Amino acid sequence: MDPHSVFQLRPDINRAFSAYRLWLSQPGQWLTGETRVEIARATRQATQCEACTAFKDHLSARSLDEQHRCCTLLPRDVEVMIHRIVNDQNRIGPSDIERLEGSLGPIYAYIELLGVVVCQFSIEEFYRGLALPEPAWPDPVDGAPDGYLPDFLESETTWVPMIPRDQVQPAEADLWPGNRGANVLRALSAVPNAVRCWQSLSAVMYLSLAGMAEMVQPPNRQLNRMQMELIAGRVSALNQCLY
Amino acid sequence: MLRVSVSQSNLDVDLLGIRTGKAEGLQAISHAQVLIDLADAFMTRDDLALSTARDRAQRVLGDHGIIEAIGVAANFQRMVRIASATGIPIDDPDAAFGQSVRSALALSESDWHPGG
Secondary structure (H helix, E strand, O other), X not given: OOHHHXXXXXXXXXXXXXXXXXXXXXXXXXXXXXXXXXXXHHHXXXXXXXXXXXXXXXXXXXXXXXXXXXXXOOOHHHHHHHHHHHHOHHHOOHHHHHOOHHHHOOHHHXXXXXXXXXXXXXXXXXHHHOOOOOOOOOOOOOOOOOOOOOOOOEOOOOOOOEOOOOOOOHHHOOOXXXXXXXXXXXXXXXXXXXXXXXXXXXXXXXXXXXXXXXXXXXXXXXXXXXXXXXXXXXXXXXXXXXX | OHHHHHHHHOOOOOOHHHHHOOOHHHOOOOOHHXXXXXXXXXXXXXXXXXXXXXXXXXXXXXXXXXXXXXXXXXXXXXXXXXXXXHOOOOOOOOHHHHHHHHHHOOOOHHHOOOOO
């Protein structure tokens, strides 16, 4: 299939990917547009890093960080972290995140970086899965990050601060329905636009939040719900992800 | 989600196939083995294996179906990375249900990755 055929059959996917590219190119909460596009570029490069493949099962992979193929304008430790998120995510720990503060900034910048990496990687995987040519990069938009933070954040659940389930303010009321903020929804919520972005992609690649709650045949889809969940479950199993 | 979906459809499936990659217990789901083979080939990152599995899946699922199948696979490459790179624990609003799913998948606490 070619991109024209794919996006003609599913214009909603094309629209969501275009919206993502616009979001990517703009200054975020903690990162400039230029840095965000570089993060996306590093995400694509990480899939071709021979060192990542070679070290995946190495007991002390961190000692081999110098051998990763880094080729963006990002600080090397930031780019290596992106490689780790893409290729060796199950061994990331809180100390890896803390070490990034010197070169990346406060932990909120890491959350925004993660938001870019996971959205970009899922789009890269869509293109790879259908053997489509890699899409071009957007031009970064000048401007400073706005430093926005939600009013309430908690750090008891995990390594990154998240909006508490029961203290969602009106500005973030769209992130999840009522008190049903699963941890995977809350994980990036200190950077609300990162959550909105991955939800928009999820709605076209899988299901919307509302669609997930309805265990029936999704409208306008060829696959039934069980077929979708079978693929999701198998990919998650191969990723050793219990979530 | 598969467990809930199957329950609502009153079908009999063995979720262990999700882990083993063998669809014997999943035959109530149409084209289960084709879908598993596609997911497996997708995850190997081997272009030839993926091309073969994709062509086979496209023949039975159609153009819309293969786009959707790859979309779901790509989507779940995102979810595991959000979970692992933030260390979030598994939500368990219904502990008994969660335990039944883990049991069906033959999972134990030791299967969970170190970051989790």
